[in-house]
Amino acid sequence: MKRNLTKLMVLLAILSILLTACQPKVSETEQPVQNETSTTKVEEKEECSYKIGYVSDVGKINDQSFNQASWTGVEEAAKLLGLGKECYSFIETTDSADYEINIRSFVDEGYNIIVTSGFAMGAITRQIAKENPELFFIGVGQEQVNENFEPDPYPNAVGLNFREDFGGFLVGALAGLMTETNVVGGVFGCQFIPPVARYEVGYYNGVKFVNPDAKVINVYHPGSIDVCFSDATFGSETAKALVSEGADVLYGAGGLTANGALITACNQGAYVLGTDMDQFVTLPEVKDCILSSALKDIQEGVVGVIGSIADGSFGGGDVYAPSSLAPFHNLDSAIPEDAKVLLEEIAEKLYSGEINPCTPFEGSNPNTFCVPIK
């Protein structure tokens, strides 16, 4: 009896879902929306030339970082392609065991462009791409390699990756030009995350390129993946130590850890350099001492790859979008003109392949995750 009643409870729980929907208050205000959705459902198949689905890594689409930039890219691309709101959507992953089912949900719902972000989802994205050759897959931060890390491109899957070492090299050069004490520092997230290692090696080489005598003190967070990007206290303490060692320019790459370092260094009177996004905008606390940021334009990258599907130039394999230097904003006047000219020259040499920013140096991560220049 009790069991039957509890069954009834579950049944009623489901029923109540439907009942709520019939609340007079709600349905009154929702009337026009309801009509709209019921009509669009019919037209959907004719209207959407593409249906774009986005699966976030464990994280949110408003994280001010990786996931947000990817999703904003999807939204922007959809607008450029003239797609209606019903033609693109997202799923936020809450448990890494759900990667597969989340991606497959979009396949089952008839989406034909599926964007996933974070290299943790790389293997499963590739597997589903292989099973569905008629659909397009874009993996942000996912290199198209097989289990033995040999390049293994599929025609319907693109890995959107970045040359973080470019951006790192440029901010490094800027730091090398701006330092007066000839000591510069860097605070980084996890060493085993390839993009972070690329930023670091690029930064070191950039400083040395313009200023071979300068001392570069780079510090990685020693912790594991769940803390190394979120430990503002560590960043702050490290920044204090670096400034007391004489560093007058500090670079930070590693989420909240780096942000903590930048804010502290700024308060102590040092110049700072940001990462991934223009941190003059995203970290207003440092707007009066931030020289520039190493930009990784994920958003533009996603828009570009989706655009290549529309214009037919989508070819599969790895795409390496460069990273670049953000505007100087408030400190524009503090940077000498000849330094700006030199930075532009360096940028050109980087893109043309004349300078390799990713040469491992003594004491650097033996596995620098460097990418051969194409």
Added chain:
Amino acid sequence: MDNLLNKLNPIKNIYISVIVPILAIFTALILSSVVIILSGSNPLLAYLALAEGAFGNLNNWIETILKTTPLIIGGLGVALAFRGGLFNIGVEGQIFVGSIASVIIGTTLKAPAIIHIPLTLLAGVIAGAVWAAIPGYLKAKFGAHEVITTIMTNYIATRIITWSIGMNGPLRKTTSFVPETNSLLETARLPIMISDTRLHIGIVIALILAIVVYILLFRTTLGIEIRTVGLNITAAKYCGIKVNRNIVLTMAISGGLAGLAGAIQVMGLPPYNFTAGFNVGYGFDSLAVAVLGNINPIGVVFSAFLFGAMDSGARLMQLRAKVPVDMITILQGLILMFVAANQIIRGIYRIQIQDKKADKVNLSQGWGGGSK
């Protein structure tokens, strides 16, 4: 006529204990729909997608069941400890420890499936039990409160495991950029019930365990002892129950269940390994599931199913209605709040309080600090 009313009385009691959760869900749904409207989406669309995502087709049913499985077992662990007057916040850590132990046995041991599967499950149980017995022992021996110590053991478990799968960690899959372990050998993976789906036999284990825990609690001497300690520690001592032994044992069984939940997750779901971001939150959801299930093993099954369905339906709700997955957490939180503070619901819907012999445990009793 009187006779009939007397007969109906127990039904009425059950009716009230069932109607309150239903009204709680109902009220939570209405409140959440306000939030959904404010965030610019359509609650009708969202709830329909939620229901379809949870029960729309065979695959969705399977995903619901897969989400339900660890919540049942974890919830049973929490409920059992609650009955023993212990607030086991450590389920999250015990799940982690359990999954790592079964990863170790499942990746290294070479044995036929018939031996390998039980051993791998057992590894999870033992690891979880030992991990939970530590706070149990600290409470029994020194009176250290289990809420504090289990929160600490959660941190310790998480840190040790992230180290072990981190760069150069002993369990790290050497060829991987991502912090993860090797996959379990084929012989250690749980059998699939319906071919070409992800439905493994974990749910059967979970349901059997619900019955076992029910029998253990309400039909065995050990169960009476556990519940007596939970209701009144002084009386339990007076009855000649070895209270200290009982506390450690209760924690160990509770942790063993949690460890098993972790083992089933790694043994049942591809890619059959432990990755960063894996299983996160099941431990804390288990606490909610146990409370919502009225800390009754059978109630836990249904509340786990409700939570599992919401977690699984959230996928389609996001996809169709663009409602962020946090909405589900809000919904679950509201339901829980109305169940825990059911005076609100009784007040709103004018339900008379009738159940005189309510089967309840005094949850705050544990704060006395051990068994001195």
